[in-house]
Amino acid sequence: MDASVKSKLREIVGAANYSDAEEDRIVYAYDGVPMIENAPEAILFPETTEQIAEIVTLANDADFAVTPRGAGTGLSGGSIPSKNAVVLATNTWNKILEIDAENMTATVQTGVVTAQLMNEVEKIGLFYPPDPGSMNVCTIGGNVAENAGGLRGLKYGVTKNYVMGLEMVTATGETLRMGGKNVKDVAGYNLKEFAIGSEGTFGVFTEILLKLVPKPQKIITMTASFDKLVDAGKAVADIIAAHVIPCTMEFLDKTTIQSVEDYAKVGLPTGAEAMLLVEVDGFGSAVEDDAEKAMAALKKNGASEVIRARDAAEADRIKTARRSAFSALARQKPTTILEDATVPRSALPEMIEACQAAARKHDLFFGNFGHAGDGNLHPTCLIDERNADEVERAHKAFDEIYDKAIALGGTITGEHGVGLAKKKFLEQVVGPVGVKTMQAIKRAIDPNDVLNPGKMFSLAPRCESPLPRTQAGVEAFEERFPAN
C-alpha cells in the first residue's frame, strides 16, 4: 500500500487510532482459525460513522480492501484480513446506547461484548438469548456479521432472530439504516436480513437494535451419561418427540468429556461414551413438566446416570465446563481445527458415526461435541500443523465429513460462517446457481469489491484464497509452539 494512502488513513482516524507497526500487524493477521493468516497493511480504530465512510470511500478510490473486525474470535476466518487490506477494529465502540423496557429492545454500538449486554438486560428482568461459546469476549457486531448461534439456539433461535435494526456504512461509503422498533416491517426487500451473516462483505455495522424477551423464571439443568453414542442420539429425538423444546441440549463425546474434566474438574462422567447436557426453562409448572418428560426420555434410552443440578451454582459449573470444550481440547495438541457440520436433527446419530469413522480411517485425534438439539456438531481435530502429512489427513477427513453432512441434507456451517475456511465447500451446498446469485448481488452492492473481498466466495480475478501464511505469521507460530 502506497505511503500516501497510509498517511491519508492516519489523517482520517488520527495518529492515536492508526497503526502499521509490525507487532500489531501480526496480532491482527489471524482469528480463531488455524493455518490461515494474512497481515493487514494497517489497523484503524475509527471513532465515528463518518470516519468509516471516509475510509471506505478512500478504499474505492485507492483500490485497497477493508476487513471489519470485532473481537477476532471467529472460527471461519471471516476477520482474517483480505489481501491488501486495512483492518477496521470496532471493539472500542462498546457503549450500550439504550435499553427500552417498554418496547423490549436494546440499542448497542457494534463493539459491545455479548455477555456485557446479557448481564445488563438481566438486571431489569429481560433476556438476550443468543449465547455463542465466546460470549465473554465476542462482540455483537461480530455476532451479527456471522449470524452467531450458541447453546440456546433450539428454543430461542440465533442472532438473526434478535436483530430488529441495523445501521451500517455501505461499500460505497453511504450510511444505510435498516429496520427499527417495529415488531413487523415489510417495507421493501429484507436488506437487514440479508446483512445478517454477510461476513463483513455488505457493510460495516455501526449500531445495532436488538430484540429482548422476558427472562425465564425457572431453569432446570440435567446431565445424562451414556455407554453408547447412538443412545444419546435417540434420547435427543425422544425428547423432541415428547414436544419438549429444551433451551439447551448439548452433546459431548468421550474425548471431549475427558478433556473438559481434566481442564475444569467438575466431576464429569469420564468413563461414559457420551454425555448430554439438557436444560429446560420457562415459566410456571411447565418447566417441571418438561424436566420430567426429558428425564423420562433420557432414562428410557439407556442413560446410565441422570443427574439434576441441585442449584444454579452447580448448573453454572457444568455449563461453564461445556463452554470450555474448545479450550480444553485445544490443550491436547498445538493446532485445533474446530468444525461446524450441521444436519437435520434426525440425522444426528449417523453424522456422529461418520465423524468417528473419518477419524479412525485417517488415524486422527478427534473430539466431538455440539448442539444436539440443532443437529449442529463441532467435530474437532487436534493436530500439529508442522506435520504436513497429518494436516493432509485432517483435510481429507473433513472433506469426507462434509460430503456426508451434505448427503444427509445438512450444511457446511451451522453458526461459524463460510469465511475462508469453508469456501471450497460452498458450491457443494448451495449449488452453482446459489453461488452465482450471491456473486451477482455482491457485485451490485460492492462494485469495486472493497468490503472483505474473498470471503465466502471470490469474484475473479481478485482475492483468490486460501491466503498464504505470511512469514511473520510463521515466526509468531514458531515462537508460540517451539519445535520439540
Added chain:
Amino acid sequence: MDASVKSKLREIVGAANYSDAEEDRIVYAYDGVPMIENAPEAILFPETTEQIAEIVTLANDADFAVTPRGAGTGLSGGSIPSKNAVVLATNTWNKILEIDAENMTATVQTGVVTAQLMNEVEKIGLFYPPDPGSMNVCTIGGNVAENAGGLRGLKYGVTKNYVMGLEMVTATGETLRMGGKNVKDVAGYNLKEFAIGSEGTFGVFTEILLKLVPKPQKIITMTASFDKLVDAGKAVADIIAAHVIPCTMEFLDKTTIQSVEDYAKVGLPTGAEAMLLVEVDGFGSAVEDDAEKAMAALKKNGASEVIRARDAAEADRIKTARRSAFSALARQKPTTILEDATVPRSALPEMIEACQAAARKHDLFFGNFGHAGDGNLHPTCLIDERNADEVERAHKAFDEIYDKAIALGGTITGEHGVGLAKKKFLEQVVGPVGVKTMQAIKRAIDPNDVLNPGKMFSLAPRCESPLPRTQAGVEAFEERFPAN
C-alpha cells in the same frame, strides 16, 4: 403481446392451462387493493417447475413480464399484473408433500392454503402459527412472497420465522434451492431470507419447507371494553410490562366493533370506544398465571368489562368475528382502503389518535383495528371511489397517517407489503440509500426486469406506476356497484 409469443406460452403449459379470454383477464386484473387494476395478457396454470422455467426464459427473450399469483388476497397490489405481463397462477399446486414429525417440518407446494396446512399439522399435535386474516383462502406461497403476519405475530413471529427452505425459479429461469431442515445454517448469503417478502420480484416459489412447533396445550381468551381509547393503549403496554407475551392482542375501535357486531352478531360491546381481544397460550400453570396478570392489567387501566371466554367454542366465535373486521367494514361503502401503519408498541396510543384526527380533518368514515401487541394497525377508510373528491381526501388522510407513523419510528407496512399501493412511501421509510440498494440488487438478479416489475419500486424507464385502471376493470366495477 405478439400472437406468436402467446402460442408459445400455450404450448409450454398446454391449452387446458392457458387462457387469454376476456372474462379471465378481468378476474385476474386485481387483488385485495381497490382502485388499481391491470389485465394480464394471459393467465397460465403451470404444472411443473420446468414449465415455469421455460415461461421465465421466454419472458427474457420476448420481453414480457411475469406476475406470480397465489389466491390474490394481497392488500398492497403485489399480484396485480405488471404492464405487458402474464399471470402465473400457482393456487392449483396445493399438495402437502411431507410432514416430518421428527424434525418438526412440513414441505408444501406453493399453492397450499394456509389453514389447510394448519389443520393437517394440528392433527398430530404440531402447530403452524402464522395466521393472516385471509388464512382460509390465501396460499403459503403468497404468505412467503409478502412475509405475511397475522394475529399471533407478537409471540410467534411472522411467516419469515417459519420458512426453513425454499425452492424457486429465478428471473433467469434457473432453479434455486435455499435452506433445508437444518435448525442453523449460515452457508453464504441469506438468500432465503432475502426471498421472503420479495413480492414476486426475485423468483417464482415452487416448494416451501416450513418449521412447525408443538401445539400449545392450553389457550385462554379474554375480551375487555374501554370507554377511552387511550386506556386500551395503556393496558397493552402494562400487559407487556408484566412480561406477559400474549399470542394475540387485538384492538378494535368503536366503528369496527359496531360493524363487526352488525355482521357477525356475537355480542360485542357496541357501546364501547375500544375493545381488546387478548389470548394467552402455552403449557402448564404458566397460562393461568399469564391470564391473571393480563386481566389485572386490563382492569387496572379502566376496562369497563373484562370477560374470559368460557370455552373454545366461545373463543372461536370471538376470534372469527375479529377476523371478519375487513369484510364487516367493507359492507359500509363500495370501496374499502385497508391500510397497514405500524409503529413501535409504545407509540400505539399516539398513532391511534393520529388516525382519528386525519379522519376528522378530511371528513372521512374510518374504522380502525389491528394487532396492538405488534403496534400494527389497520386504519380502514370507507369511500365510494366514483366520488373523486372523497378519493382525494382519503389519499391526503393516508399521507398524513404515514407521515406520522414514520415520525414515530414506525413503518409504512407491517405485513401487507409495498406492492403498488405503498410505492410512493417507500423512500420515505427506507431512505434513498435503501431504495438505491434495493434497485441495484434487483438489477443484478433480474437484469431484464421480467419478474413482477414495478412492484415496491420502479427500475426506470419501464413499468411506471400507478397502473391505470383498465376499461374492462371499470366496467366490472360498475357491474358490481351500479350507480345509485
